[in-house]
Amino acid sequence: xxxxxxxxxxxxxxxxxxxxxxxxxxxxxxxxxxxxxxxxxxxxxxxxxxxxxxxxxxxxxxxxxxxxxxxxxxxxxxxxxxxxxxxxxxxxxxxxxxxxxxxxxxxxxxxxxxxxxxxxxxxxxxxxxxxxxxxxxxxxxxxxxxxxxxxxxxxxxxxxxxxxxxxxxxxxxxxxxxxxxxxxxxxxxxxxxxxxxxxxxxxxxxxxxxxxxxxxxxxxxxxxxxxxxxxxxxxxxxxxxxxxxxxxxxxxxxxxxxxxxxxxxxxxxxxxxxxxxxxxxxxxxxxxxxxxxxxxxxxxxxxxxxxxxxxxxxxxxxxxxxxxxxxxxxxxxxxxxxxxxxxxxxxxxxxxxxxxxxxxxxxxxxxxxxxxxxxxxxxxxxxxxxxxxxxxxxxxxxxxxxxxxxxxxxxxxxxxxx
Amino acid sequence: xxxxxxxxxxxxxxxxxxxxxxxxxxxxxxxxxxxxxxxxxxxxxxxxxxxxxxxxxxxxxxxxxxxxxxxxxxxxxxxxxxxxxxxxxxxxxxxxxxxxxxxxxxxxxxxxxxxxxxxxxxxxxxxxxxxxxxxxxxxxxxxxxxxxxxxxxxxxxxxxxxxxxxxxxxxxxxxxxxxxxxxxxxxxxxxxxxxxxxxxxxxxxxxxxxxxxxxxxxxxxxxxxxxxxxxxxxxxxxxxxxxxxxxxxxxxxxxxxxxxxxxxxxxxxxxxxxxxxxxxxxxx
Numbered sequence: 001x002x003x004x005x006x007x008x009x010x011x012x013x014x015x016x017x018x019x020x021x022x023x024x025x026x027x028x029x030x031x032x033x034x035x036x037x038x039x040x041x042x043x044x045x046x047x048x049x050x051x052x053x054x055x056x057x058x059x060x061x062x063x064x065x066x067x068x069x070x071x072x073x074x075x076x077x078x079x080x081x082x083x084x085x086x087x088x089x090x091x092x093x094x095x096x097x098x099x100x101x102x103x104x105x106x107x108x109x110x111x112x113x114x115x116x117x118x119x120x121x122x123x124x125x126x127x128x129x130x131x132x133x134x135x136x137x138x139x140x141x142x143x144x145x146x147x148x149x150x151x152x153x154x155x156x157x158x159x160x161x162x163x164x165x166x167x168x169x170x171x172x173x174x175x176x177x178x179x180x181x182x183x184x185x186x187x188x189x190x191x192x193x194x195x196x197x198x199x200x201x202x203x204x205x206x207x208x209x210x211x212x213x214x215x216x217x218x219x220x221x222x223x224x225x226x227x228x229x230x231x232x233x234x235x236x237x238x239x240x241x242x243x244x245x246x247x248x249x250x251x252x253x254x255x256x257x258x259x260x261x262x263x264x265x266x267x268x269x270x271x272x273x274x275x276x277x278x279x280x281x282x283x284x285x286x287x288x289x290x291x292x293x294x295x296x297x298x299x300x301x302x303x304x305x306x307x308x309x310x311x312x313x314x315x316x317x318x319x320x321x322x323x324x325x326x327x328x329x330x331x332x333x334x335x336x337x338x339x340x341x342x343x344x345x346x347x348x349x350x351x352x353x354x355x356x357x358x359x360x361x362x363x364x365x366x367x368x369x370x371x372x373x374x375x376x377x378x379x380x381x382x383x384x385x386x387x388x389x390x391x392x393x394x395x396x397x398x399x400x401x402x403x404x405x406x407x408x409x410x411x412x413x414x415x416x417x418x
Numbered sequence: 419x420x421x422x423x424x425x426x427x428x429x430x431x432x433x434x435x436x437x438x439x440x441x442x443x444x445x446x447x448x449x450x451x452x453x454x455x456x457x458x459x460x461x462x463x464x465x466x467x468x469x470x471x472x473x474x475x476x477x478x479x480x481x482x483x484x485x486x487x488x489x490x491x492x493x494x495x496x497x498x499x500x501x502x503x504x505x506x507x508x509x510x511x512x513x514x515x516x517x518x519x520x521x522x523x524x525x526x527x528x529x530x531x532x533x534x535x536x537x538x539x540x541x542x543x544x545x546x547x548x549x550x551x552x553x554x555x556x557x558x559x560x561x562x563x564x565x566x567x568x569x570x571x572x573x574x575x576x577x578x579x580x581x582x583x584x585x586x587x588x589x590x591x592x593x594x595x596x597x598x599x600x601x602x603x604x605x606x607x608x609x610x611x612x613x614x615x616x617x618x619x620x621x622x623x624x625x626x627x628x629x630x631x632x633x634x635x636x637x638x639x640x641x642x643x644x645x646x647x648x649x650x651x652x653x654x655x656x657x658x659x660x661x662x663x664x665x666x667x668x669x670x671x672x673x674x675x676x677x678x679x680x681x682x683x684x685x686x687x688x689x690x691x692x693x694x695x696x697x698x699x700x701x702x
Contacts, residue, residue: 027527038534041538045540045541048554049544049549051552051556051559052551052556222441241452243632247657247672247675248452248675250660251669253451262458265468355547357547389551395548396548399544399545
């Protein structure tokens with residue numbers, strides 16, 4: 001066979017082309033198998049996440065409800081400190097007539113109220129009287145007659161600041177900032193809420209991660225070094241809580257930690273606590289930490305265990321035979337080899353705990369709640385969806401960064417279950 | 419933990435037994451809250467602690483009234499029915515799509531494998547509250563919010579990462595020459611899949627299905643947002659029960675759910691052993 005003539009496959013085509021063709025078919029077949037699921041996940045999961053991210057910056061209500069006013073306000077100088085001229089008020093009158101007819105002025109007021117309190121009532125009050133406006137006479141005095149606040153430049157600054165289609169306002173709000181007359185500024189002291197809540201969420205999650213580590217390490221060590229038969233039996237004690245419904249475990253703690261619950265009763269019976277001085281273990285941060293440490297402990301033990309299983313016990317023996325004490329052999333030889341397991345377990349527990357909602361909501365009271373509880377509040381109670389979405393986006397970013405770290409250390413493919 | 423050697427010093431002995439004691443206490447912490455609710459659920463009183471009669475093992479201190487309440491209360495029965503209407507369908511969807519995709523992902527040449535895997539695993543990584551918020555927004559736009567279908571789809575997608583992980587794990591040890599041999603003897607791809615591949619990866623598929631089922635059966639955050647009163651599931655009912663006035667019926671429900679998890683755990687353990695045994699037998 002000479003070098004110039006290509007190797008041929010059985011059907012007479014060049015082998016290279018034939019192999020490429022087969023490889024391409026293989027790739028297409030693999031993709032076809034994956035495609036239905038990928039489409040399914042994209043529609044039912046990724047699109048909702050995208051929608052949430054979109055809502056955190058979306059801001060079309062002002063420009064859609066009072067479009068003429070927004071255009072007219074372009075010529076107004078926000079820094080002048082005076083109220084806008086007649087042209088703006090005329091535009092506002094026309095816009096409000098339409099808005100009231102479509103019953104959208106209250107939504108607009110509610111939206112602007114997030115930025116400046118009093119806006120909601122201003123729009124409701126004006127909306128009620130908009131029909132009585134004299135369309136021939138100058139509008140400025142008429143508006144001022146309805147409500148003096150229309151003369152306040154701050155109102156107009158707020159409207160102008162929110163007239164673009166997209167806003168960073170929700171994100172600013174989510175980190176306790178706001179758009180003031182002179183650019184971005186911190187919110188007033190009594191409205192700063194979220195930085196503190198984020199810090200608390202992180203602090204509690206770190207505490208929970210640390211306590212799962214302290215409790216999980218000895219257990220994983222014991223399980224990894226016992227005979228297979230014994231360790232399989234003891235493993236059930238770890239897996240049963242892992243498989244038990246989250247709500248069951250939370251309700252168990254809710255029952256146990258009550259002031260009239262089993263733990264307090266036992267402590268009183270042991271005379272460790274006075275009957276009239278029972279411990280407050282629930283509806284505060286203590287309750288959240290205890291319950292969540294219990295709930296997340298298996299997530300620390302399992303990765304630790306799978307790493308410790310691979311550490312040869314002969315290394316420790318070698319260290320001891322070279323004269324190391326028990327402690328030195330553990331600390332200098334065994335412990336460093338278990339660090340990957342600690343990393344995997346700690347990140348896993350931290351990721352899970354930072355986004356927890358149910359347990360803090362049920363046992364956390366007010367001092368033990370997380371940022372997730374605030375997100376839920378904004379979505380279902382205060383209906384400030386934009387702010388809820390912005391808080392969610394920040395939390396998501398945090399989790400994704402940690403997840404990237406986890407992927408670096410452990411790899412997604414190495415996630416094991418049970 | 420090996421036995422203490424006969425030459426161990428006193429200090430070593432003390433440390434050894436202290437360590438065992440510490441481990442014992444941690445095991446106690448792990449299992450105690452789950453075990454304690456079982457006797458408490460038989461309380462004859464509406465208390466959440468042991469009454470003197472119970473401690474004296476007096477039969478009058480125990481009763482099944484909380485169980486009776488669970489089985490006679492329309493709210494709880496409704497919730498139970500909803501749970502069993504949602505979870506199996508969601509499981510079926512995630513297992514069908516998930517197994518298919520896992521087979522695709524385990525082929526040797528998959529373009530963008532990393533990116534695809536990241537997307538498919540993401541429902542497990544993203545905090546539930548964020549998934550719930552996003553689904554609430556998006557499903558309201560397309561009219562799925564507050565519907566049975568919406569909840570089923572949401573639960574199905576939450577179960578998918580578990581199916582993918584368990585099935586790909588079984589496929590890692592899968593001997594490809596078996597499918598080639600089948601093809602060689604004239605079996606088509608579909609027949610090869612059902613006759614050769616499926617029986618071998620079945621343990622992975624079933625444990626993935628169990629994970630998906632328990633994910634849906636135990637899920638409360640997403641259903642709170644995506645569902646409406648008509649889709650009130652068991653965990654949802656428990657959540658309400660604990661938020662408002664906590665009734666001891668919850669303990670009876672909790673005990674029943676612990677029983678369910680014991681059954682699931684046993685099944686999974688059985689499957690794991692079987693799969694290990696099968697793999698030990700297959701060559702290569």
